[in-house]
Amino acid sequence: MDAVQKKAVVLLSGGLxxxxxxxxxxxxxxxxxxxxxxxGQRHAREVEAAAGVALATGVKRHVILDIDLRxxxxxxxxxxxxxxxxxxxxEISKDIPVTYVPARNTIFLSFALxxxxxIHARDIFIGVNAIDFSGYPDCRPEFVAAFERLANLATKAGxxxxxxxxxxxxxxxxxxxxxxxxxxxxVDYSLTTxxxxxxxxxxxxxxxxxxxxxxxGFHEAGLKDPVEYA
Amino acid sequence: MDAVQKKAVVLLSGGLxxxxxxxxxxxxxxxxxxxxxxxGQRHAREVEAAAGVALATGVKRHVILDIDLRxxxxxxxxxxxxxxxxxxxxEISKDIPVTYVPARNTIFLSFALxxxxxIHARDIFIGVNAIDFSGYPDCRPEFVAAFERLANLATKAGxxxxxxxxxxxxxxxxxxxxxxxxxxxxVDYSLTTxxxxxxxxxxxxxxxxxxxxxxxGFHEAGLKDPVEYA
Numbered sequence: 373m374d375a376v377q378k379k380a381v382v383l384l385s386g387g388l389x390x391x392x393x394x395x396x397x398x399x400x401x402x403x404x405x406x407x408x409x410x411x412g413q414r415h416a417r418e419v420e421a422a423a424g425v426a427l428a429t430g431v432k433r434h435v436i437l438d439i440d441l442r443x444x445x446x447x448x449x450x451x452x453x454x455x456x457x458x459x460x461x462x463e464i465s466k467d468i469p470v471t472y473v474p475a476r477n478t479i480f481l482s483f484a485l486x487x488x489x490x491i492h493a494r495d496i497f498i499g500v501n502a503i504d505f506s507g508y509p510d511c512r513p514e515f516v517a518a519f520e521r522l523a524n525l526a527t528k529a530g531x532x533x534x535x536x537x538x539x540x541x542x543x544x545x546x547x548x549x550x551x552x553x554x555x556x557x558x559v560d561y562s563l564t565t566x567x568x569x570x571x572x573x574x575x576x577x578x579x580x581x582x583x584x585x586x587x588x589g590f591h592e593a594g595l596k597d598p599v600e601y602a
Numbered sequence: 603m604d605a606v607q608k609k610a611v612v613l614l615s616g617g618l619x620x621x622x623x624x625x626x627x628x629x630x631x632x633x634x635x636x637x638x639x640x641x642g643q644r645h646a647r648e649v650e651a652a653a654g655v656a657l658a659t660g661v662k663r664h665v666i667l668d669i670d671l672r673x674x675x676x677x678x679x680x681x682x683x684x685x686x687x688x689x690x691x692x693e694i695s696k697d698i699p700v701t702y703v704p705a706r707n708t709i710f711l712s713f714a715l716x717x718x719x720x721i722h723a724r725d726i727f728i729g730v731n732a733i734d735f736s737g738y739p740d741c742r743p744e745f746v747a748a749f750e751r752l753a754n755l756a757t758k759a760g761x762x763x764x765x766x767x768x769x770x771x772x773x774x775x776x777x778x779x780x781x782x783x784x785x786x787x788x789v790d791y792s793l794t795t796x797x798x799x800x801x802x803x804x805x806x807x808x809x810x811x812x813x814x815x816x817x818x819g820f821h822e823a824g825l826k827d828p829v830e831y832a
Contacts, residue, residue, distance in 0.1 A: 435673050443665050444720035474719035478756045479712040482705055489704035490674035509761040518752040525748050526708045531739040 377403040379493035380539075381484045384408050384434070386421030388586055389499035389542055391564045392554035394429050396541045397497045399557050404431040405491060407484055411476075412442035417574055421565040428560055437483060441473060477510035481519050481538065488536065489527050496523075497539045503546055516540045547589030555595065562598035575602040607633040609723035610769075611714045614638050614664070616651030618816055619729035619772055621794045622784035624659050626771045627727045629787050634661040635721060637714050641706075642672035647804055651795040658790055667713060671703060707740035708749070711768065715753050718766065724759070727769045733776055746770045777819025785825065792828035805832040 380402035384390045398404055406429075408422040419436055426434040477500065484496045500511040509515065520538040524530035542550050554561065566586045567576035576583050578601040590597040610632035614620045628634055636659075638652040649666055656664040707730065714726045730741040739745065750768040754760035772780050784791065796816045797806035806813050808831040820827040 437670060437673060439669055440667060441716060443667060444717050473716075474758070475712055475716035475753075475756055478715060478752065479709070482709040482712040485708060486671060486703075486705035487674050509758055510756045512755070515752070515755045518748070518755050522708065522745070522748040522752050523705075525742070525745045526705055526740045528704070528739055 377401070378495065379403045379405060379432075379488075379491055380495040380497055381405045381407055381488045381491075381493050382431075382497040383480050383484055383499065384422045384426060385499075386418045386423075386425055386564060387499075387566050387582075388547075388554070388561060388564045388589075389501055389550060390422075391425045391429075391499075391559055391561070392550050392557070393497050393499035393539075393541060394425065394431070395554055395557040395559045397495075397539070398429060402495060404429065405487065405493060406431045406434040407480075407487055408434065408436045409480060409483070410436065410438045411473075412440050417570065418565055421563060424563045425560075428563055435487060439479065439483075441476070441479075444474065475510070477508075477515070478519070481523075485523050485527065485536065489529050492529075494529070494534055495537050495539060497541070499542050500540050501542045501545065501547075501550070503544060511543075513540070513543055516543065546592070547585055548592035551589050551593045551595060555593075560598075564599070566599070571602045573602075575600045577602055607631070608725065609633045609635060609662075609718075609721055610725040610727055611635045611637055611718045611721075611723050612661075612727040613710050613714055613729065614652045614656060615729075616648045616653075616655055616794060617729070617796050617812075618777075618784070618791060618794045618819075619731055619780060620652075621655045621659075621729075621789055621791070622780050622787070623727050623729035623771060624655065624661070625784055625787040625789045627725075627769070628659060632725060634659065635717065635723060636661045636664040637710075637717055638664065638666045639710060639713075640666060640668045641703075642670050647800065648795055651793060654793045655790075658793055665717060669709065669713075671706070671709075674704065705740070707738075707745070711749050711753075715757065715766065719757050719759050722759075724764055725767050725769060726753075727771070729772050730770050731772045731775065731777075731780070733774060741773075743770070743773055746773065776822070777815055778822035781819050781823045781825060785823075790828075794829070796829070801832045803832075805830045807832055 380397045382394045382397050382404055384394055384406040406426045408419055410416060410419055488496050502512050516538050523536040530536060566582045568580040568582050569577045576599055610627045612624045612627050612634055614624055614636040636656045638649055640646060640649055718726050732742050746768050753766040760766060796812045798810040798812050799807045806829055
């Protein structure tokens with residue numbers, strides 16, 4: 373009899389980091405269950421990208437949930453606050469950016485936990501990164517550790533001793549290392565989307581914080597970004 | 603100038619416990635923001651009850667979010683698993699019941715946290731109870747404490763030192779004491795709904811675990827339950 377393949381739930385936004393995380397989980401031998409959200413973000417294109425990446429990576433199942441964070445407001449990614457442009461990359465990460473969405477990763481991980489418990493998975497992957505985006509409180513190692521602890525108190529499986537592990541393999545990687553890792557695992561970065569404020573034709577702006585960090589990462593990795601810029 | 607009234611986000615299911623919790627938050631002087639969910643439960647009537655209770659309690663704003671936990675399955679409250687009936691009350695609470703919804707309170711508290719941060723509230727109330735329903739892992743004091751810790755790591759407000767408090771005022775109250783407390787605060791229990799499996803006319807079954815615990819609570823409090831039973 374074949375050994376049963378271990379299952380992992382992977383949070384997949386369709387961006388560079390989560391797509392790399394998905395490839396890492398695959399390389400570690402997990403059967404992949406991807407989870408994406410439509411959360412009222414202005415760039416619903418993310419979900420299309422996530423679907424393309426999920427297909428290309430051979431996920432077993434891709435669940436897309438609608439959750440309406442617009443009911444609460446208070447972020448440039450869900451509200452009509454202007455996305456900041458053209459900042460010096462060295463200035464990024466010093467403050468909590470206006471693109472911060474209250475409790476977003478807490479909400480995403482909570483759903484991932486429910487999904488994992490429902491399918492008897494004990495491993496959850498999230499592509500948070502504390503280096504290039506240290507401005508987000510819910511991208512830090514202490515946040516991930518606190519969520520893992522919560523997960524094991526919150527669930528039937530956790531109480532019964534089948535511990536959950538929250539994997540954040542990118543947490544201390546520079547963007548260039550993330551890109552090199554993904555390349556070595558066969559990630560097709562042309563499928564991914566990063567820009568906070570793409571054009572109507574879907575081209576990346578090249579000047580929002582996310583684009584700047586992505587471009588700098590490719591530059592430092594000595595590689596060319598395959599996505600189209602406006 | 604008047605002092606600014608402190609805001610609280612209160613998770614409100616329309617049941618006896620959360621309705622009492624809402625009244626407790628009001629009695630402590632908070633401006634009330636209620637949060638309810640349509641989560642694919644078979645008894646969507648809960649949300650109607652929540653709206654009635656919110657109105658009667660004078661909440662400032664009542665947000666109802668749609669989240670689809672059916673995508674994950676695995677609970678009698680969202681799936682087509684039979685709700686257990688006619689168990690001896692003394693047998694309840696020994697096991698984790700089939701009505702357990704994976705990570706439900708984690709998801710609910712995550713949204714409450716997002717709501718709270720968005721409106722600059724620092725206090726979140728949840729009506730969990732570890733006495734009559736100790737079978738649910740996410741109703742225990744250690745779960746609530748772990749979520750509070752997570753909340754202060756996960757958010758901009760928490761990082762900036764404006765700590766969140768998760769209030770669970772019912773956590774160690776017997777059902778009869780919850781009912782007496784609510785009565786003293788003017789809760790209209792005829793507006794609340796508890797039954798896991800009501801009739802088409804909306805009457806409580808009187809024999810599911812939730813009904814049995816409610817009826818026992820009223821009996822022990824020496825009071826008559828004002829809701830109609832089938």
